[in-house]
Amino acid sequence: MNRRDRRRQLAELPKAPDLSARFANDVKIATTLHKQGRLKEAVDVYRKVVKVYEGHPDVRVAWSNLGAALQGLGKFDDAVIALKKARALKPDHPPPHHNLGMALLQQNKLEEALESLTRAIELDPNFHDAWVGLGIACEKLGDMGRAEDACRRALAADPRSLQARFNLANVLRQTGRPDAAKAELEACLAQEPNFAEAIYTLGRLEEVGGNPAAAAERYLATLKLVPQAEPVHNQLGQALQALAERDPEQARRLAATWRETYPDSPIAQHRAAALLGEGTTRASDDFLVNQFNPFAEIYDEAMAAVDNHAPELLLAALGKVLGEPTGGLSVLDAGCGTGLLAPGLKPYAKALTGVDLSPGMVEKARARGLYDSLEVAELTAWLAGQAGRFDLMAAGDVLPYLGDLAGPVSTLAGALAPGGTLGLTAERLEEGTWTLLPTGRYSHSETYLRQVLESAGLTVATLHEEVLRREGGEPVVGYVVVAGKA
Numbered sequence: 001m002n003r004r005d006r007r008r009q010l011a012e013l014p015k016a017p018d019l020s021a022r023f024a025n026d027v028k029i030a031t032t033l034h035k036q037g038r039l040k041e042a043v044d045v046y047r048k049v050v051k052v053y054e055g056h057p058d059v060r061v062a063w064s065n066l067g068a069a070l071q072g073l074g075k076f077d078d079a080v081i082a083l084k085k086a087r088a089l090k091p092d093h094p095p096p097h098h099n100l101g102m103a104l105l106q107q108n109k110l111e112e113a114l115e116s117l118t119r120a121i122e123l124d125p126n127f128h129d130a131w132v133g134l135g136i137a138c139e140k141l142g143d144m145g146r147a148e149d150a151c152r153r154a155l156a157a158d159p160r161s162l163q164a165r166f167n168l169a170n171v172l173r174q175t176g177r178p179d180a181a182k183a184e185l186e187a188c189l190a191q192e193p194n195f196a197e198a199i200y201t202l203g204r205l206e207e208v209g210g211n212p213a214a215a216a217e218r219y220l221a222t223l224k225l226v227p228q229a230e231p232v233h234n235q236l237g238q239a240l241q242a243l244a245e246r247d248p249e250q251a252r253r254l255a256a257t258w259r260e261t262y263p264d265s266p267i268a269q270h271r272a273a274a275l276l277g278e279g280t281t282r283a284s285d286d287f288l289v290n291q292f293n294p295f296a297e298i299y300d301e302a303m304a305a306v307d308n309h310a311p312e313l314l315l316a317a318l319g320k321v322l323g324e325p326t327g328g329l330s331v332l333d334a335g336c337g338t339g340l341l342a343p344g345l346k347p348y349a350k351a352l353t354g355v356d357l358s359p360g361m362v363e364k365a366r367a368r369g370l371y372d373s374l375e376v377a378e379l380t381a382w383l384a385g386q387a388g389r390f391d392l393m394a395a396g397d398v399l400p401y402l403g404d405l406a407g408p409v410s411t412l413a414g415a416l417a418p419g420g421t422l423g424l425t426a427e428r429l430e431e432g433t434w435t436l437l438p439t440g441r442y443s444h445s446e447t448y449l450r451q452v453l454e455s456a457g458l459t460v461a462t463l464h465e466e467v468l469r470r471e472g473g474e475p476v477v478g479y480v481v482v483a484g485k486a
Helices: 003-011 019-035 039-052 059-072 076-089 094-106 110-123 128-141 144-157 162-174 178-191 196-208 212-225 230-246 248-261 266-275 285-292 296-305 310-322 342-348 359-366 379-383 406-414 446-455
Strands: 329-334 349-356 373-376 390-395 416-429 434-436 442-445 458-471 474-485
Touching: 019 039, 019 059, 039 059, 059 076, 059 094, 076 094, 094 110, 094 128, 110 128, 128 144, 128 162, 144 162, 162 178, 162 196, 178 196, 196 212, 196 230, 212 230, 212 248, 230 248, 230 266, 230 285, 248 266, 266 285, 285 359, 296 359, 310 342, 310 390, 310 416, 310 458, 310 474, 329 342, 342 349, 342 390, 349 359, 349 379, 359 373, 379 406, 406 416, 406 446, 416 446, 416 458, 442 446, 446 458, 446 474
Parallel strands: 329 349, 329 390, 349 373, 390 416, 416 442
Antiparallel strands: 416 474, 434 442, 458 474
């Protein structure tokens, strides 16, 4: 049936003597579209059905299905309106309360979701899906005891529920019971061997438990099922980095397999090259975007967890050279990330610009409300068109993703106005020029940094060692550098 035929049929509905039969048929038309994934068409039909059959005793079914289809389209506000309508039409019917609760969960309206899901369970104490939803809501609210109870009640309602068992494993993991969590995850895999999330979570448990080899094997097994999951590639790189400290040969063997198996993964290619000691001159754009986009939401918290002091160290060094800020400078936060430097740079700026390659990181920076403009761009390409524009440029944590610095530093210097100042951080290399570390980051020697800065026409005002952050509990020593342009 095409769209015109459906419209003609719906237009004739009020004239139909067998209204209940026609209602059932037309809801079936909408649900068929819904099941086929043709959500926009399904929504269109559901909307017409709820309008035409407004007084039908079962129209709540169409309202409820309309809400579910709108959820599938990501239109959560509209979905909540439809689901509240379904609930109001039959408040003692459990499914609308459950559906509404799940829509509210997607909006992160946790207390309201909890209320709706609790009501669904009050109406039907064996409502498996509502118990699952309640467990998720309680976990997000931090009520882990109630979350565990909800997961177990869901399993009592349906002992073969993979979702309930997996959620229970996550609650057990978060409450410090790794062995119990592993047992639940293994039970999931006994039932569904290709459950990628369960395999990945077992890898995380192995990694946290100090077994990077077993973790790496789990991550490789996960990637066989979801080969384009870059966050899994990233976690595998972390596990292999830890393994390289214990068993370098096994780490190299697994890294070689990883790189060969996933030639299209920028993270696999870059991190494996680092582990195999095959230096590249810089991290690729694709690597940086895939590394940082999924990381953007938790980046600030992750940096705090590793005692990342690089931003305040760089700002302190700039302050000593520049003195008190007067707010009159054109300032660039180069590789701005989520904007950790912005609060310290803003007082210097008549205009503060941020540039980063990762759209996700730029959106987090934008949320700070401190930048006058933000650009999603590869830094050196963007700077090529900004000759002499900036009085002050800060490049925090940019150099660790560049090996050969001659070209990038020259480009940075070219964008500085006469008398301008450049601040940057780098990880320390004892000797040589630069190297690609097993972490996938680059380190540079002091001699090399001075050389490239001077070759770019910059005069070093200060270059000193600091502990920038911690990696695996160990201090990462680097350089904080401020240089000026005559």
